Amino acid sequence: VPIVEEIADERRDIKVGKINVDEEPELAISSVL
Numbered sequence: 001v002p003i004v005e006e007i008a009d010e011r012r013d014i015k016v017g018k019i020n021v022d023e024e025p026e027l028a029i030s031s032v033l
Helices: 001-012 023-028
Strands: none
Touching: none
């Protein structure tokens, strides 16, 4: 996911993360993605 890494590098003032929704479906639902 190059765009996520690019945003993380450019925007140090926000936290950027990735969730594997196939492995963590409950987390994806609770985070309202």
